[in-house]
Amino acid sequence: MGAERTDKRSKPGKNSSTASSTRAPSATFSRQKPTTSKTSVDPSPPATDLLTQSINHLSVKDKQGHSRKHQLSKKQPETRTVPTSLKCTTLVDIANLISRNVCKKIIVMAGAGISTPSGILDFRTPGTGLYDNLAKYKVPYPEAIFDIDFFTYNPLPFFALAKELYPGKYKPNYIHYFLRLLHEKGLLLRCYTQNIDGLERLAGIPSRKIVEAHGTFSSASCHLCYTSFPAEEARDCIMNDKCPRCKVCYGVVKPDIVFFGEGLPKTFDKFAKDFPRADLLIIMGTSLEVEPFANIVDEVRPTTPRFLINRDLVGPFKTKTSRDVAELGDLGDILRKFVCALNWQEDMEEVMRSHRL
Structure with a gap:
């Protein structure tokens, strides 16, 4: 969603490991480069007025190989195979690994699909997704x-x-309450979420267990000088159709959610240590189209099983490997089936009874 800016400053204390405001961000939020073409294609409509012409240079940001604080690993052909005892083909196989205490450090990668049962639109579902329903906001292309x-x-x-x-x-x-149950059982190493709705927190998952890869509404700052701004004050301004302004430079304040062209939160760097430690990776409700989030699915060890719970095959699951299991359909239905396979029905009922808002 737009070309990466090579002169972009990092937020002090957020996107940079030093106090310098000129250091490049650790990674840049961008849409995954289409696999059918080696060149970037500007998805914006033909210029028909002055506004469209003025933003034609704001192309949807494709994956680029810019220098970063941490460089995501280049994909290599897998040379090792999963041990016979860990080879999985079904949801029940994954449940058995957990029940036998083979998998005790689980990472969950979650996308917008986990929040659609709560009534929140996902982004890319044709017809019903957020990007297909933005006409009233008068933007030149959805991702803008x-x-x-x-x-x-x-x-x-x-x-x-x-x-x-x-x-x-x-x-x-x-x-969300299933994720809470994983935490209560001591199995959740970390939840990496693309969502900005805060529902993982509301479900009772501790903030230390959550990496909000695309930012959060729980804090706000000036998008020019990065000075922190009271989140509630920013919210009050926005809800009352006012533009929150920085008290230092008078720049526009926005919630600390990550926009295309911005560096990801520093907490995202945890993946470099977390993923090699994981013994099970669960991916649910995501298209795996936005990088660098989409890339880290390959950062677990080659012997670590990966379990996709989704409506469609995405990313590496389009090419079957011996360590990958995919269950396609309604996420809630699949998780209920998974809970039954784990024999956690009573535990789930207790979590929902105790923590439901």
């Missing part, structure tokens, strides 16, 4: 509403959408 360059030019469309996205309107669902 989350493009930092377009936000700098015109923040009003995002603020209009933010009124609908702010946490508080929606509640956690069965899927």
